[in-house]
Amino acid sequence: MKTWFKRFYKTECSRTREQLTSYLDGELGAKELQELELHLKSCRTCREEYDSLRQTIGLLRQMPEVSSERTFRIDEKNVTTxxxxxxxxxxxxxxxxxxxxxxxxxxxxxxxxxxxxxxxxxxxxxxxxxxxxxxxxxxxxxxxxxxxxxxxxxxx
Amino acid sequence: MDDVEESKLIGLSQQGSVDAFNALIECYQKEALKIAFRILGNLSDAEDVCQTAWMSAWKSIKNFRGGSFRAWIFSIVANACRDELRKRKRKRNMETSIPDCPLPSTDVLTDDIVLTREKVEAVQKALLRLPYEQRLAVILRVYVDMNYKEISKVMKCPLGTVRSRLNRGLHRLRDLLRDGECL
The missing domain is CATH 1.20.5 (Single alpha-helices involved in coiled-coils or other helix-helix interfaces)
Incomplete structure (x- = not known):
């Protein structure tokens, strides 16, 4: 019965996890933001989840820049039929x-x-x-x- | 380049000015290459895809009906990348997806993470293991700094879908990086 009920009822933790990325990107509304921050203060697991996602984004951002020596241009020659x-x-x-x-x-x-x-x-x-x-x-x-x-x- | 100058260049391109279009290319080519490279994981493929994307953008510039040019152009780049991935799939060439990842000459020392060559490779590999839609959402957010609205325009999907793709993508990426002991 409990598992059946769980399918239809999102716990506060699962709801928080769904919103963590939006929270990190500053894309949450004022009410959601307040609720999430309140939950993060009280829940250690969600806090760890938040930290791990933050680290993941940090790691992605530290990847070396890609550069190319090729110049991309449209030539008049290519444009004509x-x-x-x-x-x-x-x-x-x-x-x-x-x-x-x-x-x-x-x-x-x-x-x-x-x-x-x-x-x-x-x-x-x-x-x-x-x-x-x-x-x-x-x-x-x-x-x-x-x-x-x-x-x-x-x-x- | 400010918005006024950009719309001037777009207008001139629509009237057939190659020079104006080349100025637009110059403005967005770096970001376009970034997207293509992170999606494909191969620099020469990314360069070819970008050239193809610019060519098809030139052909269809007359159909551009205002709005964000950046989002329009990146959606063309993303479509070209998707075509390239389909071609690869047909050739069953997926193992060639990691060959020339740009690597730091020395280890990159940042806040608290040392990015070694292995780590860079592992992160790129993990990115390539994400499903296409999730990968594109993560790349647009992290590497091109687009907001959710712009991402939804590039991906032609509602905001909620962008949110869930980003969320799933980042969680999956985190798990893959943890498996590879990068986190």
Whole structure:
């Protein structure tokens, strides 16, 4: 029963331990600060815990500084578009164009633009063809537009 | 650099001025390198990661919508470090994480602790054993002196999460250092 109860009830010590780092960093509110300091005065275990954390931070702060001889700069050369990037740009445009043309073909067929009689290549399943066409129109159209928007933003 | 000068440089960078962006790099490169090195434990990897981070910051400077530039730039560095750690994990190269920790030429004598080469190595090793999120929180607090609000911006998480990550990280670090007889 006691252990079951402990799961739901935080002791003053466990609460203090959770707040020790914030206390060390000066990030506690006035009320919490007062309660914690009062508890630290009366509890030796928590005081030891506090000291050990303080020492840990002290040790971390005494680590030697890291320095590098390398200078970090952005070169004008790196900023301009490379030939590889240009090829990729052309590929993107081509994919966007093809996707949009296919989307237009799908929607055209959906509206019986190419087969005015309304005959379907799948015979008895015209609804299936119309469904596929509509789906392809949405997917390809979205893909084409997405690529175009991306290219437009990059250019901006 | 004061805030006015910084926002001027940010504005110029957003208009495409490489020189203005290089001035921003100069201002933050030391701290960025510190973060990358403490996360990765390897100086040359940290340098490469910083260069990559600066490059991606340049590419996305137009998307910077005000607020703390320091927090924005450090979150890019932290993301680049995370990518590097993932790459390492894929290569199963984790054992290379401690090779060139900067060591003091002589033992560093401070208040009451003598930092020997072994101790420096042990502390860096212990840091690398922390989970990424806890490690980043501890590094931002201890080595870059960020407050909890700024850390929450870098880590894109609420203040309470920062508090618990720091608390768990420091406790774990303390235990690891005790195991290594550094404390």
């Amino acid at each position: 490379k030939p590889g990037d240009r090829k990729l740009l052309i590929l993107y445009r081509a994919v966007a164009g093809v996707a949009i043309i296919l989307a237009l073909v799908c929607i055209g067929d959906f509206g019986h633009l190419f087969m005015p009689t309304g005959e379907s290549p799948l015979g008895g399943y015209p609804w299936l063809v119309r469904g596929i066409e509509l789906g392809l129109f949405v997917i390809l159209g979205a893909l084409g537009l997405r690529i175009l928007i991306h290219l437009f933003r990059r250019r901006k």
